[in-house]
Amino acid sequence: MRTPIIAGNWKMYKTLHESVDFVRELAPRLAPFTGVERVVCPTFVALAAVAEALKGTDIKVGAQNMNWEAQGAFTSQIAPTMLQGLVEYVIIGHSEVRAYLHETDEDINRKVKAALAYGLKPIIAVGESLAQNEAGETEQFVGGQVRTALNGISADNMRNIVIAYEPIWAIGTGKNASGDLANSIIGGTIRGTLAQLYGNDVAQSVRIQYGGSVKPGNMAEYMSQPDIDGALVGGASLKVDDFTQLVEAAAKAKGV
Ligand code: 13P
Secondary structure, rough: OOOOEEEOOOOOOHHHHHHHHHHHHHHHHOOOOOOEEEEEEEOHHHHHHHHHHHHOOEEEEEOOOOOOOOOOOOOOOOHHHHHHHOOOEEEEEHHHHHHHOOOOOHHHHHHHHHHHHHOOOOEEEOOOHHHHHHOHHHHHHHHHHOOOOOOOOOOOOHOOOOOEEHHHHHOOOOOOOOOOHHHHHHHHHHHHHHHHOOHHHHHHHEEEEEEEOOHHHHHHHHHHHOOOOOEOOOHHOOHHHHHHHHHHHHHHHHOO
């Protein structure tokens, strides 16, 4: 069985102190739900302090991006070597990074390889724009993003990879994809692509999240879908009550 995974992507929200205060309040609330993997992804400057505050809990920490080089003259960038030992996960290919920092599918593939090489687990984000969705291009586009991101990645490494399907039109808009639609892209397109690349056993073992306007009120709709293994959450992960309700809903729907 695939262990459900809920990750809070805090984007450019919460200062260092707000982040630490938040996880001190959040950790005991999430503690009972041991059947769900729970991850927080704060801003870089808060990673070390949040990791320290969560020591002794089973809540994991993730980064929101990284460079693929081990070190070098890359002003402003964060290397995988700097995240090693600090975080377990790293979000790679978020649509905001693709859009604002002009990250390409090839960059994402380099980052995935670098993350794995340094023992970090990538959460690879994919998803189509509204225009692509309306033009009926979702399956081809998302399948292509998955293929390029995983170019040269072995089947063995797939156990350390999580994929997040985040349709761009659903992010921060309140216009979430229906559970059925999300399940069909995740189960059909993404698992289908994984099956072509690695065979059915691997395709069935990889955890795939939905992301985009996930809230306590719609979480059960996603978690009751057979192919959706969790959520990558922005806005609702910034509130202790909401985050807790999301994890509780996942535990209930998945029976863990
Ligand atoms: P929202 O949950 O705020 O729509 O953000 C989703 C997201 O981008 C998570 O990575």
